[in-house]
Each structure stands twice: as structure tokens, then as C-alpha cells.
Amino acid sequence: MAFDRPLLRRTGGLLFHRLLGTGRAASMSLGADLRRWALFAVWREEAALEAFLCRSPIAERWRGQARESWHVRLAPLAWRGRWGGRDPFAGTARPPRGAHEGPVAVLTRASIRPSRLAAFYRSVPRVDRLLAEQRGCLASVGVGEWPLARQATFSLWRGVDEVNGFAYGDAAHRTVIDRVRSEDWYAEELFARFIPYASQGSWNGADPLA
Template identity: 35%
Template sequence: MQTVTLSLFRFDSPLSRLWVLGQMGAARFVLPRVPGLAFWKLCGSGTGEGFTPRPNWGVWAILSVWDSMKAAREGFEKKPFSSWTARADERYTIFMEPASARGHWGGVRPFQPAGEVTGPVAAMTRATVKPARALRFWGRVPDISAKVGADPNVMFKIGIGEVPLLHQVTFSVWPDTATMAAFARRGPHADAIRAVRDEGWFNEELYARFRLTGTSGTWQGHDPLAHSIQQEAA
């Protein structure tokens, strides 16, 4: 069974932030040699709710697709994961299994869906924004970001990206698919979806849903998803 992990790392000191900035280049030579790692992306993050064009220099992410949970556990003991964990002031990893996916990421389909989700669901959207449409896209984002941040149903959220302004990833966790779908159908988010279709904002898109299988570490001093995963396991 394919395992997908989103690992977030927080770096507080200027020296550690400079180090991880260098890792955005150096880690690319190490990751292809990690056994069982089928797909990976190194990402920065946004400020505020995360869904903003202003970078957060203290938070970075590695998105990984593994052949199995065993490969993921063993892979985290190797570089660059081990060195990032050792340097970071805080680290949090979410373990998932793909439930559905459509679209491409860098010309490939990285996720192998394995069925529907019951209980908490993680949603990921990834898009390559057309440069000519970037201003219109980012003009919509603050309204969506504010709505996501104010929605009491959102259990976790972050915005990350490979290339500032143009390659964007949104990640959020919801109690169930019905709650997530209800949010998507109303307000600024629904308006933005229509604009994407009508005006052709993206060169490439990917939409995926995941079943949560575990977490490791803390974020902002606690594990924000521990309770929901325990309930699902019960």
C-alpha cells in the first residue's frame, strides 16, 4: 500500500534558516537515493494562514510518496530527513494513504488511489499558475484563506509551494468529505473554482484526497490531529 507523508519543519534561528535554504538545492541530490521513495517535492510555505504569496522563511516541507509504510519509517532515519529533523526546532509528519486523485504533478500521476475515505479526510490541491493569470489568482486567495481560517471544521491547514507565486499547494484536513465538499461549494472558494475553469488560470492541476493513517512529532507545541486519528482507529 502506497504511503504519502507531508513533513513540516520549523527553523527559528537565522543560521538554521540559511542552512535549510541551501538544502532546497542540496537535498535534491540525496532524495533520489533514498530506498522506497517514489516521488518527492521540496516546498516552502506562506505566511498567515499559509495561503499567501508572502513566504514564511521559518517553515519548510518535504512531500513524499513511499512504496509502503515500512519504507517511509526507514526512510526517515536517513538523510535528508534525519538531518532536517536534527536541525529543526519543531517537526511534524502526517502519514496518509491516497483515496482519490486526478490530474498531474510535473507531468506524472504520483498517487495510486486505494478507495474512499471514511472519517477525517485530507485534501490537497496543486497547481501551476499561468504567469499571465498570477495577479488574478492571488487576488482571490486572501478571501479564500480567510474563510478557511475562520471555518471551525478545519482541523489542520497549510499552504506550501515549490516556486513562489507560480507553483502552489494547499493542504487541509476536514472531519469528513461532506463537510469539505460543503465548504468548496460556497463563497469565495466556489467563485475561484468557476474562474479557474472559465479563465484558464492553470497550466497543470492536481486534486487528491487522503485517508489519515498516523502522525509523528508536534506542530505549535502539540499534535493537532492525534485525537481524530485515535477516534478513527477506534
């Protein structure tokens, strides 16, 4: 990952990117999976992404050395917040208004205040158990820029109703959300929903969107 940073900074058409480690749990967690990582990237246009996938030594290494890889293309549906002081999707066209039907991807990212780390991680096991109970969740993984303090969760869902049911349907989860606000756990946060419109490869042996 460290060697990829200079190459990514020189990649044409790449508007925003983050290299991310992954956890062992379904959401943000203390444990790390040192064999698995992720790249979150926002592109100026599809042609820039295609050029990266065809010619970048990073993409070539994915094809040649990874035991497994999965790629998904996402169109932002709705978002709020900042990542490193920036709106990653500034200038991105929003989809037409109206109800979306079909799979939804969700990214929740937070920079956790040091004084709130203990309270935050005490809440994680309950969230992981709740995620495991959600039949509408197709896949989920905890990712992060830094150990402990800068964490995120990426998840795939059958639809918007399933996302809302998880976020607001469980009393314990609503209590965590209320504490995030009332106790000011996060120095910065980003919440985004996407329409996944193309995918390739496998994640734990299968394409969760197939």
C-alpha cells in the same frame, strides 16, 4: 533544501517527492515563511519509509535541528490531475468503495499561468478568510515549489462533509472555482484527498489529528 535534493534522488523506494517552501497564510499566498518547509513523498512501501526515517541524514537532521516537526502518513482516497506531468499515485491501490468516516487530508496544487497570476492572488485573501471560519478545518498551510507560480495548499479536516461544505457551500468560493475553469488560470493542477492513518510530532504546538 537544496542540499537534500541529491540525497532524495538516491533514496530507495521513493517513487515521487517534492521539497516545498511554505507561506505565512493558510492557503497559497505571496508571503513566505523562510524557517518552515515541507517534504511531500510517495513511497513504494512502508518498509522504504521506515528505512528513510531510521537511516537518512535528512531525517536525522529533522530530529536534531528542527525546533518543531510533524509527520503524517496518508493513504490516497481520490485524486485527479498531474504534478510535473506525472500522476504521483500511479499504481497506488485505491481504498474500497464506500463512504469514509473520519479525518481527511486535502492537497490542492496548481501551476498558475503567468497571465493569470494577478487574478489568482486577488482571490487569495477571501479564501483565507473563509478557511479561518471553518470549524471543521483542523490545520492548513500554503506550500510551493516556486515563488508565485507553483503553489499548493495542504489541509486537514474533520471529515468529508466539512471539505465539501468549504469547497461548494460558499458562493464567493464557488465563483473563484468557476473563474479558474472559465478563465483557464492553471497550466496544470492536482487535487487529492487522503486518509491520514498515523501522525507524529507537533504542528504549531500540537498534533492536529490527536
